[in-house]
Structures are given as structure tokens and as C-alpha cells.
Amino acid sequence: MDLFRNGISRLISKTTVMYMLYQDIWTTREMWVHDLILHGNDKSEFLLAEEILESSNEEKCHQYFQMQKYQFEYLLDKVESIISKKVTFWRSAIQAKRRLILTIRYLATGASQLDLSFSFRIGHSTVRTILRETMSALWKALVNEVMPPHTPKKWLEIAEEFNFRWQCPNCIGALDGKHV
Known part of the structure; x- marks a missing residue:
């Protein structure tokens, strides 16, 4: 029973300290939204x-x-x-x-x-x-x-269309916009 009380008292003291720390942090914050x-x-x-x-x-x-x-x-x-x-x-x-x-x-x-x-x-x-x-x-x-579906036949069709439209052989796609 003594071990149980010691554990509870330690838990309460830790909780109290954490509460006081958080309360201190929250009250010193300058603003929540600018x-x-x-x-x-x-x-x-x-x-x-x-x-x-x-x-x-x-x-x-x-x-x-x-x-x-x-x-x-x-x-x-x-x-x-x-x-x-x-x-x-x-x-x-x-x-x-x-x-x-x-x-x-x-x-x-x-x-x-x-x-x-x-x-x-x-x-x-x-x-x-x-x-x-x-x-x-x-x-x-x-x-x-x-x-596109992952079939070689479909990839060849896309590459042919891409080559016809943009004159880029063996290409199945392009990315534009945000550079990563």
C-alpha cells in the first residue's frame, strides 16, 4: 500500500509541475493569431x-x-x-x-x-x-x-503520339510547373 501511495504522490507532483510549466508558457505567449x-x-x-x-x-x-x-x-x-x-x-x-x-x-x-x-x-x-x-x-x-496503364503496348502508343505532337522520340510524358 505504501508503494501505491508513493507512486500516486509522485504522479501528482509531476502533474502539478507540468501544469505550472504549461500555464507559464501559455500566459507568456504574446499572441495566438497575428x-x-x-x-x-x-x-x-x-x-x-x-x-x-x-x-x-x-x-x-x-x-x-x-x-x-x-x-x-x-x-x-x-x-x-x-x-x-x-x-x-x-x-x-x-x-x-x-x-x-x-x-x-x-x-x-x-x-x-x-x-x-x-x-x-x-x-x-x-x-x-x-x-x-x-x-x-x-x-x-x-x-x-x-x-497510363502499365503495359508496354500502351506506353508505345503514348510515345508515338508524344513524338508526333512534340517531336520527342521515346518519351511518354513531361512535367511542368513546380521544380522539385
Whole structure:
């Protein structure tokens, strides 16, 4: 019984110390969300991007997103259910459309995550998380459509078409956009 009491008292003392440490850390934190991010929704690049998507100017849409409006809507339709987040009492979630806008902008421009953080007025760790989740969702949704079947006959057909169109013999694909 004595061992049990000693174990409990040690656990309580450790818990008390941890609580005091965490309380000290939390009370000294300067801010949880920076003012630029907290009050920036009406000034962020999301508004410009959404305005471009809603306009009928396909040229501006292509210049901004490097894709046509119908292509963006197709991608959104494919991944919206995967990347949507639940709105809670504690926070409002970033909409699936805005998550895709951020990801497409990242891939189209090659801008750094920190640049996007300032432009879209969201935290840099949030940008990183959104990019990771959205690109993963795009991969899951499109892999069967985009990746060719793994048969030598199909690869030869693709190589012939690629050579005819782009004069690149023995090539079955190309990547463009973000340089890795």
C-alpha cells in the first residue's frame, strides 16, 4: 500500500509541475493569431482569385491559375469532399475552394509558402498543411485518370503520339510547373 501511495504522490507532483510549466508558457505567449491574419480576410488574395473565377474573362483566369475555369471547377468537384473541413464553434474552416485556390497558385507560380502565407493572410504552418492535404487529395482523385496503364503496348502508343505532337522520340510524358 505504501508503494501505491508513493507512486500516486509522485504522479501528482509531476502533474502539478507540468501544469505550472504549461500555464507559464501559455500566459507568456504574446499572441495566438497575428493581427494581419486575424483581420485580413477582407484584404487577402482569396478575394482576387474568387473574383477572377466568377468573371467571364477566361484569359485572366488562365493567366492567374495557368488553367481554364472549367478545369478548376473539375478539380474542385473531384477533391471537394476530401479536403472540406468541418466548421466548429472554435474556428471557421477554410473552404475547399480556397484550399484548392491556394494549392493551384502554389503550383502555378512557384511562390514560396511564406509568400503565399502573406498574400493569402493565413499562417505559414496552415499553408504547409493545406498544400500537403490538397496535393494528396489531388493525387488520390486523379491517379487513375492521369497515370497510363502499365503495359508496354500502351506506353508505345503514348510515345508515338508524344513524338508526333512534340517531336520527342521515346518519351511518354513531361512535367511542368513546380521544380522539385
